[in-house]
Amino acid sequence: MTDSRGGADLMASPTATAAPVAWRSLGPSPIRVFPLALSGTTFGWTADESTTTAILDRFIELGGSFIDTADSYAGGRSEIMIGNWMRRRGLRDRLTIATKIGKSPDNPGLSARAVEAAVTASLDRLGVTMIDVLYLHIDDDAVPLEETLAAVDELIRDGRVRAFGGSHHTPDRLLEARIAAGQLSVAPMIALQNHYNLIQRTEYESGLARVAAQLDLGVMPRFALEGGFLTGKYRSRADLERHGRGLEAAKHLTRRGIRILHALDRVAADLDATVATVSLAWLLSRPRVVAPVVSVSEAHQLDEVMAAPSLALGRHHLTELDRASAQR
Structure with missing residues (x-):
């Protein structure tokens, strides 16, 4: 595997016959990653140590390089499990590690004190000296943006954080943050995490997309498969009961939701792919x-997930998915 920090352009794809996958730059930064990030949200919660290890091992085996977690996931246990795994495997230099701060009950909010304490704790749990991408997990309007930005910039200057981004920020607040960063001569955000997928398009496409382009932000869609709905396994009330995800997926069993699944089915059949792979390939086309x-x-x-960057959707496939998922 090639070092993600060194700007590798290609990584072997999940299958031997697929074309190599081009790595992507994270906004204007020199950080380059395999174009899918593995979330650590289940680690230490629904995934125990052995399951977490198996997931992380398979992710690396399939070419992954980008791992995303948060100090609030499973009360910090997600970071601990990722850190323990990295140490056992000796893989730190081959990975891009992202974590988020602001929601942990131990260090809530984004005051200078909270930012410093949260990052120190995350570094300790992960067992690393630097976080590659630090996300502000919330928009803490009780703290001046200037205070938060100055605190993060100090961490970047100290070499404890490489780059940072926002999460759950409105377009106006992202613009305010960029202006404030310029006035203070501190590091600007280079990345954005947001809720975006075939089901949830409006929030991002109605305002965030324009600002992301204006500010040259790399976009990392969260909930990319909408809690499993965009894998196609929830198509009836019986499916919801069988998989125990009624409350989370029931709201998508609408005329529009079923229309999207049918479009995904047609594209998947045409390309001999799975619904999950097509769903992620659509996101990667944005x-x-x-x-x-x-x-x-x-x-x-992960086999279906990691196949997405190798799946080429034709213009007619994209048009069909766009029409099916139009908000109406």
């Missing part, structure tokens, strides 16, 4: 998207 963030509960689920 402007500025670098790496959708995907959570899995079992290692074998």
Whole structure:
């Protein structure tokens, strides 16, 4: 595997016959990653140590390089499990590690004190000296943006953080942050995490997309498979009961939701792919998207996920998916 920090352009794809996958740059930064990020949201919560290890091992085996977690995931246990795994495997230099701060009950908010304490704790749990990408997990309007930006910039200057981005920020706040960074002569955000997929298009496309382009932000869509709905396994009330995800997926069993699944079915059949792979390939076709963030509960689920960057959707496929998912 090639070092993601060194700007590698290609990585072997999940299958031997597929074309090599081009790595993508994270905004204007020199950071380059395989175009799918593995979420650590289940680690230490629904995934125990052995399951987490199997998932991480398979992710690396299939060419992955970008791991995304947060100090609030499983009360910090997600970071600990990722850190323990990296140490056992000796893989730190081959990975891009992202974490988020602001929601942990131990260091809530984005005051200078909270930012410093949260990052120090995350570094300790991960067992690393630098976080590659630090996300502000919330927009803390109780703290002046200037205070937060100055605190993060100090961490970057100290070499404890490489780059940072926002999450759950409105277009106006992203613009305010860029203006403030310029006035203070501190590091600007280079990345954005947001809720974006075939089901959830409006929030991003109605305002965030324009600002992301204007500010040259790399976009990492969260909930890329919408809690499993965009894998195609929830098509009836019986499916919801069988998989125990009624409350989360029931709201998508609408005329529009079923229409999207039917379009995904047709494209998947045409390309001999799975619904999950097509869903992620659609996201990867969108402007500025670098790496959708995907959570899995079992290692074998990564086979479909990691096939997405190798799947080429034709213009007619994209048009069909766009029409089916139009908000109406």
